Amino acid sequence: MSYPLSLRIRLASGARIGPGKVRLLELIDETGSISAAGREMQMSYRRAWLLVESLNEALGMPVVDTQKGGSAGGGARLTESGYAIIKHYRSMEKKALKSGDADLQALEKLASRKKR
């Protein structure tokens, strides 16, 4: 990800939402599989599953629906809550980048003085 900014959100319930969990949800949506999504992030299935579980628990409802077996060999699909998390997180990120642009440029300018 090329964003110069990432957000960590802490909800009143204690739920924590950050770039790793959100990216994992996006990859589960893309690949239809928790293990494939984890693999793309160099993460064990166990770790990917625990991250999904931590979101399920913090939100009190599943963010991912899993189906076992079937002709497609099972799979994972985001629930509406899963999609909502991605949507609101990415929206906050985009807005933060826009509202913080002048400060970010000022920090970049500060850091670029180093070679002079």
Added chain:
Amino acid sequence: MSYPLSLRIRLASGARIGPGKVRLLELIDETGSISAAGREMQMSYRRAWLLVESLNEALGMPVVDTQKGGSAGGGARLTESGYAIIKHYRSMEKKALKSGDADLQALEKLASRKKR
């Protein structure tokens, strides 16, 4: 810190600025000492010093001035760059919170459905 949101910034130079380093700078400013600031964050002097060094290096200039000895027994003071980092980081954080408020409320609402 009670903010429901924290930011991690990655500058083009590779410098990373997050809530831990910024809080450390604020505490160095308050206490006048790297070790006292580290202590307040349950951090060894070595770790606190390494965080300051990583900022110095990434920015190519000191963010903290240290004086050895003297009647006050030495001490640490933020440089202009150190103050600028705090200022711009806290400004971005405040703006992100404001611009992201509707999304944050939507996420809170989602999470609060759990008990129903």
